[in-house]
Amino acid sequence: MRGQANLPAVAVALLVVTTAAGLAVVVADGAFASAERDAGPRATAAAVADRLLASDSPLTDRRNVLNASRLTAAGLEAAVPSDVPVRVAVGGETVYERGDPTGPTARRLAVVAERQTVGLEPPLEFETVTLPRRSPRATIEVDPSAGIETVRANDRVVLHDPAGVVGEYDVRLSRYETTRLRFEGRAEEGDVTVTYYPRRTKKAELEVTVGA
Amino acid sequence: MRDRGQLSLSIVEAAVGVVFILAVTAGFALGVPAADTETPQLSAYAEDAATVLAGEPPRHAGETRLSEVTRSADAFDRERDALERRVDRILADNLMYRVGTPHGAVGHERPAGAPTGRATVPTPNGEVTIWVWYV
Numbered sequence: 001m002r003g004q005a006n007l008p009a010v011a012v013a014l015l016v017v018t019t020a021a022g023l024a025v026v027v028a029d030g031a032f033a034s035a036e037r038d039a040g041p042r043a044t045a046a047a048v049a050d051r052l053l054a055s056d057s058p059l060t061d062r063r064n065v066l067n068a069s070r071l072t073a074a075g076l077e078a079a080v081p082s083d084v085p086v087r088v089a090v091g092g093e094t095v096y097e098r099g100d101p102t103g104p105t106a107r108r109l110a111v112v113a114e115r116q117t118v119g120l121e122p123p124l125e126f127e128t129v130t131l132p133r134r135s136p137r138a139t140i141e142v143d144p145s146a147g148i149e150t151v152r153a154n155d156r157v158v159l160h161d162p163a164g165v166v167g168e169y170d171v172r173l174s175r176y177e178t179t180r181l182r183f184e185g186r187a188e189e190g191d192v193t194v195t196y197y198p199r200r201t202k203k204a205e206l207e208v209t210v211g212a
Numbered sequence: 213m214r215d216r217g218q219l220s221l222s223i224v225e226a227a228v229g230v231v232f233i234l235a236v237t238a239g240f241a242l243g244v245p246a247a248d249t250e251t252p253q254l255s256a257y258a259e260d261a262a263t264v265l266a267g268e269p270p271r272h273a274g275e276t277r278l279s280e281v282t283r284s285a286d287a288f289d290r291e292r293d294a295l296e297r298r299v300d301r302i303l304a305d306n307l308m309y310r311v312g313t314p315h316g317a318v319g320h321e322r323p324a325g326a327p328t329g330r331a332t333v334p335t336p337n338g339e340v341t342i343w344v345w346y347v
Contacts, residue, residue, distance in 0.1 A: 006220055013226030020230040024237040031240040037247060046256075053260070064263045107253060109260035109302060134269060176269060203302050 038104055041084070041211030045106035048080055049208040052088070053110055061113055066204070068114040071095055085212050091204035103211020111201045120194045124187050131179045133198035138179070141168045146191035150184040250346065254307075254329025258344040261302050261309070262331040265342075268298075275336075281313050282337040288315035299342075307344050314338035 055063040058079055059070050076096040080086050085099025090112065122129035131138065140159065142148055144166045151159040151171070158171040164185070173179045173196075183192060266278050271294060273287075274280035281291045296318045299309055310319035314337065322328065328345045 006222060009220035010222045013220075013222040016226045017229045017233070020233045024233050024240075027237045028240040035247070062267050064260050065267065107256070109257055109264070109304065111264050111302065176275070203304075205304055 038211065041103035042106070044081065044084065045104055045208045045210040048086065048088075048210060049106040049108045049206055052076075052079055052206060052208070053108055064108075064110050065201070066090065066110050066112045066206070068112050071112070081210075084210055087207075087209040089207040089209075091202075099212065101209045101211055103209060105207050105209045108206045108208075110204055110206045112204045113199050113201045115197045116200050118196055118198060120196065121190060122181070122183075122192055122194060123189045124183060124192060125189075127184060127187075128180055128182045129194065131173075131181065131194070131196050133196070134175060134178060135173055135196040135198050136175050137170055137172050137197060138181075139168060139170050139195040140181075141193040141195070142166055142187075143191045146188070147186035148183050148192070152182040152184065153179050155182075248327065250327040251329060254327060254344050254346070255331065256329070257303065257307060258329040258331035258342045261299065261344065262333045262340070262342050264302050265298070265340075266333045278333055278340045279335040279337065282315065282335045282340060285315045288313060292316070292318050303344065306347050308347055309345075310343045312341045312343075319343075 051057060052059055053064050053066075054060065058075055059066050061067050071090060073096045076088055080088065080096065080098075085101040085103075086096075087094060087098075087101050088096045090110070118133075120129070120131070140151060142165050146164070146166070148165045149160065149162055150157055151165060153171060153173055154177065159165050159169055181194065266276055268277040270277050270280035271291060272280065274283055277291075277295070277298070281288050281295055295311065299311055299319065303309055308320050310317055310322055322343055323345060326345050328343050330344075331342050333340045333342075
């Protein structure tokens with residue numbers, strides 16, 4: 001008699017425990033699912049971004065300084081892994097895209113450098129001219145009518161000809177100091193043209209997205 | 213027995229079992245902390261800003277812009293505005309920064325508790341530290 005009376009209670013008890021266990025499994029599954037992260041694609045994106053900004057990357061002048069002229073899809077093709085969808089954007093503009101990546105994005109700060117070409121006709125009243133901005137090299141063009149014997153950059157002789165320097169020359173300058181060119185000899189305004197190549201930089205965010 | 217209105221023993225056992233199960237479940241639901249995704253990204257930003265600054269030519273003297281500001285207190289005072297402008301230009305708009313040198317700091321006060329990225333650059337006259345955090 002007593003065992004009979006407890007049967008519905010056992011059924012209810014089993015139902016309650018089973019329901020609670022099922023709920024617990026669902027919650028645990030959800031917790032695991034939300035804790036799981038796409039570590040593989042994230043690591044790939046971070047590594048690709050790191051490689052693109054390295055000092056020996058095909059895109060950079062030095063670390064974190066991208067050369068604007070080399071920032072092309074063809075130049076990037078060789079630098080990114082070939083077996084995953086990948087997108088590389090610089091400053092919000094997509095430079096290279098293969099497939100349709102929707103995975104994690106690695107964001108890095110970089111500077112995009114562009115060489116400008118600036119021409120200058122020095123007045124030559126005092127034989128010297130200071131280049132307003134730094135440049136690793138300069139092109140000096142001297143007319144045949146001028147009688148310049150020596151050209152110095154910050155007292156270092158870069159061009160010398162006792163019979164007169166004539167023609168177009170590329171000279172290397174210091175990247176670390178402002179350059180003062182000195183033309184020794186006889187020259188007037190218009191005889192000499194100096195072209196220099198200062199660098200203009202602007203900031204850009206490099207974004208690498210990897211993974212489907 | 214029936215008159216005393218006792219709860220069935222099976223129900224009591226089930227209740228105790230459910231409490232145990234819920235205790236384990238609560239461990240899953242509350243115990244897994246959210247992963248910190250902001251700090252590594254901020255550290256990358258700080259590292260990048262430090263690299264760019266460390267590679268830049270100085271405005272007047274020294275080897276790089278950062279070694280210039282650590283040379284002396286005078287040099288720091290002279291360069292602090294330019295340094296602030298430059299860091300502002302390098303960093304993205306959603307970032308705030310502080311640059312600490314042996315002679316003082318430029319940028320904003322660091323907030324307490326917010327995730328912050330940090331990078332240190334050695335120079336001949338002391339360390340320059342850059343902190344970066346989200347606005």
